[in-house]
Each structure stands twice: as C-alpha cells, then as structure tokens.
Amino acid sequence: MATELRSILATDCGSTTTKAILIEKINGVYRLIVRGEAPTTVEAPFDDVTKGVLNAVEEVEDLVHLKGDKDRKILQNGRIVVPQKGNLGVDAYVSTSSAGGGLQMMVAGVVKSMTGESAERAALGAGAIVMDVLASNDKRLPHQRIERIRHLRPDMILLSGGIDGGTTKHVAELAEIISAADPKPRLGSGYKLPIIFAGNIEARDLVKENLSRKTNLIITDNIRPVLERENLGPARDKIHDLFMEHVMAQAPGYKKLMTWTIADTGKSELEQVPIMPTPGAVGNIMKTIAKLKNIEVVGVDIGGATTDIFSVFTDKQIFNRTVSANLGMSYSISNVLASTGINNIMRWVPFDIPEYQLRNMIKNKMIRPTTIPFLMEELILEQAIAKEALRLAFEQHKEFAVTLKGTQKESEIADAFAQTTSGQTIVNMMSLDILVGSGGVLSHAPRRNQAAMMLIDGFLPEGITKLAVDSIFMMPQLGVLSTISEKAATEVFNKDCLIHLGTCVAPKGKYKEGKIALHSKIELPDRVYEEDIKFGEMVLLKLGVRQNAKAKLKPLSGLDLGAGRNTEVNTELSGGVVGIIIDTRGREPYYDEVLKKETMRMHLPDDKSERIKALRKWMRALEVYPKNKLD
C-alpha cells in the first residue's frame, strides 16, 4: 500500500483517438513522462474500447523505453497493473471519455430563463451536450414538445422546475409531456431512459406518478430551492453516476474499462475512480486551478465539430461551461460561415479573394475534414475562420454565464452605481487573469504567435491578460486526476500542461485616430522599452518563458487598463514563447448586426484596402506570417 501516489496512468477516450499520459513523481514533484495515443476502438470491427486503451498504453511503454528506462512496464497479461510493484504498473489508473458522441441530454424547467437555465448549467457543467431546453414558457405547443423529445432521443433527461414549496402544476405538466413522449434511449433498447428530477420537493409524488413506470426515475435535491440560490452539485453528481451506469455501460467495452480505473490512495483497499465525461473533467481542472491561484480563467477547446468554453469568474469562483455544438474547424467549418457571414470572415484576411473561391474552399474542407492547409494562404484563411468561430462561441458563453435571473436583491448604493441587475453576464474581460486555448487550430498552429493573435482577435481581452495554450490537450486527464490527487494534477498542470504565450496589454476605450493611446515603460531583461504608442498599433516585445518585466503603463485619451480611465498601472508582465503584446486597437461597445446584440469590438477599418493594410501591419508586427506574404 503506497502512502502517496508514485505513478499515474490517465487516458482520455475520444471519439477518434485514445490519449494516454504517464505521470511519475520525480524528486518529490509530479511530472509528465510521456504521452501516447492510438485510434479509439468503440466501433466495429473492434467493438471494445479497452483495445484502444491498451494500444495507447503500449505506445506509452515504447516511448518510456525510448527515453532510456528499458525495464519499465505498465501492462501484464493485457491488463494495467495497479498498484505499482517495482518497475511494473502504476499506483492509479484514471480515465475520461467522450466516445460515442459524449453524453447527450435534454433538460426541462418551468421558466426557461430561471429553472430551465439552471438545469442547463447543471447538465453542461457535468459535461453533457444539451440538445434542447424544454420549458413551460418556451412558446411551443405540447405536441411540438412531445415530437421534439421523441425525435432527439437523448441519453437522459434532467427535469427541474419550481422552488421548494411553490406551485406544482407546471412541473406536473412537463412530467406528463415526457411521459406521453415515452422517450427511448439512444444507445441500446434493453433499459429504461434515466430521468433525474431535481425540482420542487412537493412535486415529487406527481412526477413519480407520471414517470416511474415508463422511465428510470431518480429523484435528487432541487437545483433551485429558492430563487436566489442555485444548488447544482447533487444533480451534477447524479448525472455523472447515471452516465457511468447507463450510458457508458452500454458502449462496447466500458463495463470492462470501469473495473480497470482504480487507485491505491492509501486506504486498505484499492479505490474505484469513476470514468468522467471529458468536458466535465476539463471543468474540474479549471475550477481547481482558479481556486488554488485565486484567479479568473477562460479556457477554450476548439475542435473539428464543436467549441467548448469554460470560465471561472467573480470572487465566488463561479464556473460555467458552454458547448457551441456546431462551431468547429472541420465538420462544422461551413456552419461558421453560415452563422457569421462571408464579410465577417473576410475582415480578418490580409489579402483579397473572390467570395466563390472562399466558399468552395470551406465546403471542400467540410467534406474532407482531415485535410491540412498546404498553402500559406489557406492557413491564413483557416485561422481567419477560427477567429470568427472563437468569437461566436464566446458570445454564446457570455450570454449564458450570467447572474441568476428572476432574483430580487435588496439594492445597495454600490449596486445602483454599478447598475447590476439579475441576468447580467459575469464574464469580465478586464478582471480576467488568463486565457487558455486548446484544440488543433490553436495548439498546432505552426507559429505560437498565430495562436496568440487568434486568441486576442477572437476574445478581445481587456487590460492585462496572460495567454497560454494547452499544447497536447492534457486537461481532461488532469481533471479526472484532480478527483484523487489535487497535488499531482496541479503540479503537472503548472509544469507540463500549459505553454505560456505571454501577456496581452490592451487598454479599453474608444479608438481615436492619430492620438497617443498608451505611454509605456517596460524593463525588459536586456533593455528598457519606453514609448508613446498611438492608437491602432500592435507591438511585440520579446520576453521569454518564466521571465518577468516591471512595467509602468499609463493609458491616455480616456483609455483604461483596469485602474480607471487615464490611470497609470504599475505591474509585472510575464513572458512566454511569444512575449508581451501591446494592442492599442481599442475596445468599444457596438451593436452587432449578425448577433443582433450589443457587444465589444476593436478598431478595424471599414474600407477594404485600408483594412488589408492595417491587418498586414499588425501581422508583421506580431510576426504571425512570413514577411513575404504580407508585403
């Protein structure tokens, strides 16, 4: 029995690839040793997820041997050995999974913007894809709701509604509708669809009456016991349990895999470690890091089909996750175009290209999603599309990450000045500490400077914000690991997971042509950079990883760096593989015609040739693309 974990094997079974990492304690510190991968084997002809896991672990073993540790073994007789005995095995094996399309849920609540939204938050936080939100006031007729449930075939339904002791009629109505739909699970027909009821405590009997015969009904604490408070924990835990017991257990090989995920945590017996849905695990590590460092974090994972955004904001460390199910860089690339329009993509492109050519390129990527840009022009176009995908996904996130709606607060003088009302976004780009990107287009960008620019243009950070990428997307494995060892997960996160790009300095305020935006004095290791920077500039100052520079930054012309308009900020800026990026393109509110809402923008000339000139200037300054492509 080990007193402390010496080694950990963690896998993430994705829909196409199974990724395995080996972590070992070296001189008292947990470090990533190697990472291996193999195709996922959930589908025919293999029909057994554990084969892919074993293949990935075999690659881990091979890579360890290549590193010189020839005697290290993890497998014996086709099994992962737990706990570690000498050079054989590991002290813990943990796993996440998003294979088979992940966890697909429907949620229901009485009022869409209140219990409906709380239920959505609980499901998203647990790592689910929310297919639809049913609500008594969703303006659909009962038969339309019934059709919708039947058509979507979710893996499970979360039913909420009503505060404890409130009216039960609407919840009963929702239960009747679900019962009438008689929903069948997506995977396998040998079990009843799980339904979690987390609503008004007094409606439990009514819900039982309607649903206990036809479905596998589980009752848990109300997610909104009173209007002013959300209580998402119990519902999230139930979602995780049911994901394991019902959804995952139906997928080929998972019953076996579930018996493999065990850890020697110092107790008399080995402890079972539940397999987590991948995005739920990513949320875990983000929450852990935000808590330990007491910081605000935004993380994004932009994939081929979907874009996930995670955030932790406010002093209460409120966590939110959104999935933009049809914004992605390959399968869904065409939907980015459909959602934002051709002009919004073209505004990031530093050259002219006929619309039909861009359209055909996007569609060809959609039908052949695994191809890679060979030409520099095609890479630039894909990165322009990525900026829009990030922007749209983040706008959806901002709309979702809000204070509880429908609450009444005793207003204080401070509230009156800040004009805080319920339902306002808690995403504050000025107080945000770090923006972390992952997913192919960000993690595998040929130049890290490109990832930095995509994050800046897509998210428009304000004030002083650190930028990083998760180069090999280790966050899922670290998230599930944090459930058994926060220490191991955070040590590896800090040392091996993130690639720090640097810091973005972007004063907020209205763009003023020709005026000075920022007076800056930055003490770099080799020189002092002291400049008055005009509006509409991007400046790159090289400052390496783990290097810091003292900075005196005085915003001018009404701009704000977080301390107030025209107020100087004395701070330390951290470096990274890119460095310090000063962005004086302004940040100002405007009404977005495509999104049909008020949001933020930076200065970008309307005139096409002026815009291309400006884009080239910024891209040259940030060394984003080769000079000869920008002349």
Place this chain on the structure above:
Amino acid sequence: MAQAYTPGLTISRSMILKKDRILPLKGTVVVKKGDKVSADDIVARTDLPGEVVPINIANKLAIPPGDVPQKMVKKAGDKIEKGEVIASSKTLFGLFHSNVTSPVKGTVENISSITGQVLLREPPIPIEIKAFMDGIVSKIYKNEGVEIENKSAYIQGIFGIGGEITGEIKMAVKSPDSILTSDLIDESFQNKIIVGGSIVTLPVIKKAIDIKAKGIVAGGIDDKDLKEFLGFDIGVAITGHEEKGITLVLTEGFGPIDMAEKTFNLLKDFEGYKASMHGKTQIRAGVMRPEIIIPIPFKKEELKVKEEEATGLKIGSPIRIIREPNFGKICTVSALPEDLAVVQSETKVRILKAKMEDGSEIIIPRANVESIEE
C-alpha cells in the same frame, strides 16, 4: 503511427453489394429469404405511433383540474372518433350540457387531474421500406428488415443532396472536363439520371427539374449555386432528406473539378442501364457518402464478397490530391519518408512524394491525398 490518408471513394465496375434495409421501429418483413426483388418492391412495413394531441379539458369546461376525471365520457384507452364527445359537464342547475369533442380520431392516452390536460393519440402512421436496388433477399432481420444482395457497378460520391431514386443513366457531355450547360439537356432526359462533367450550375439544375429528370451526377458545384438552390447555407454536412424534386451527386467536391476519368468512363459504359442513387451524406460519426448503384446480371453462386484487403499507401500507389494546390490531380506515390516535413504553410506534417503525370515530383501532406482503389 496511424496512417494519415483518406481511403479513396470506392469506384468499381463489378462488385458484390449488400445493403441493409431496416425499419425505424420493429414491424413486419414482407419478403422471404431468396426472393428476387426489384428496387421499388416493398420489403418491410410498420406503424409509427400516431401524433399526440393534448387538449385541456379543465379550461374548456371551466372546471378545476381535479374534477376532470369524473367529467370524462371516455376513459384512458378508449377509442374515439373525430367529433365524438369525450367530456361533458352540466351547467346552470343541470339544465345545460357543456361538451368537449375530440378534434381527431384515435385513442384517449392519459387523463390528468393535476393539470386538467387530456392526451389523445391519433391512429398509427404506416411506414414502408422499399428494396431500393434490384437483387435478392439474402438475410432476414426478424421484425426489423432485410439485407439485399446483388452484383453491381458502383460509384461512391463525395457529397449529395436528395433522397433515394431510380433512373436510367444518360450522358449529357462527351468528356469529364466538360461543363454541364442547359443547352445539353432536353425532354429526352425525363426520368433519367443526367451525367455531366466538371461542374453543374443552378440554371441546369432548374431545367433538369422542369423536364422531370430524376438525378444529376457531376464533378462539382459552386457553393453559391448550391446555397441558392437550397435556399440556405449548409452548416453541417448531413444531407439526403431534401425534397427538391431531384437528387444530386457530386463525385469530386466544390468548384469546377474534372470528374475522375475512371468514374466518367464507367458511367459512359453503363449508359442506358437502370441505376439506384441517393444523395445521403454524413461526414461525422459513421461516415455516409452518396451512392450510384448499377445492378448487373449475376448468377447466385457469384454472390461471394471478397475479403477486404487492408490497403495502405505504397510506392507506386495511384493517388488523387484532395486539397490545393493541384486539387483533383492524379499522381503516383514515389516516396514515403518517415520524418515529418515542413510544408509551405509552415505546418509540420507527414508527407509523401508523388510523381505527376508530366513527370515532375511534388511533396504533399499524406492527409491531403486519397488512394485510388484499383
């Protein structure tokens, strides 16, 4: 390391083909194993549960929900006709009756004393599955459907629009690089599958619908034309359910791209044959591509599917480039270096070297080619 290349789309002059034809819900299979079927023959049928029609009796009768069960004339499970009284209450000292009649024919499914809502269910909707291709019934999936088997010339497209159709193949152009223009088609293409060359345009599609052609096969289409044709921009490639009066199959992609010579010649050689075709495309999770199936005569003993050989790229393998530059060009693999290489976009990828038809050698990311199955 995993192979990074797209296995090519299948194009074959003769292959044994098996197709499952499965009901959406359990039902009845109406053919027997060994039966010879034609594409339009029905092989299985079932009944989908009818629509649910909710009706709030408490509101209609102006009574509390708790009183609804006793005011119901029809009980849960009872059959009802359209216009039949399902609930009734006496008003004004019992002098008048207030009735609620059923808006549909069907059954009473549920009566709620909490919400006052009554759910009615309409009669089941019959669904039939056709054979889709000429062949023989080779397997019966009890209560679920059948497997049809035949020998066919077979072409997989890259992208399509529209559902299952059958029609005779008719060439409209002379070469795979020709553009399919409106003047090339006339009434003689009625009920036919039109074969074009490098690109089909919106006016041609419209004319083809006017003359009642069944389908069009072409190398490519401009996305702008497709958007105008459908009336919306396709976001995610899940197609096949469009009801536009024609089925469209693209063999190469978007923009003008010459149809692969092998595909073109095959279609030309089978001109006049009956084909089954659909545009169903799904790129994610269980890839589905459009298909053109041309059944050819066979003897029963021929129906043996050859073991699929694991194919990989080898020196000398013929390949097609599926991304710019040289999109659509055919070449041969001349080297497969192990090490990663940096291409023009500065991306570090696994590449291969290939010899073009003019003898020049180029490098291409392995992800940007598809093998041409011989």
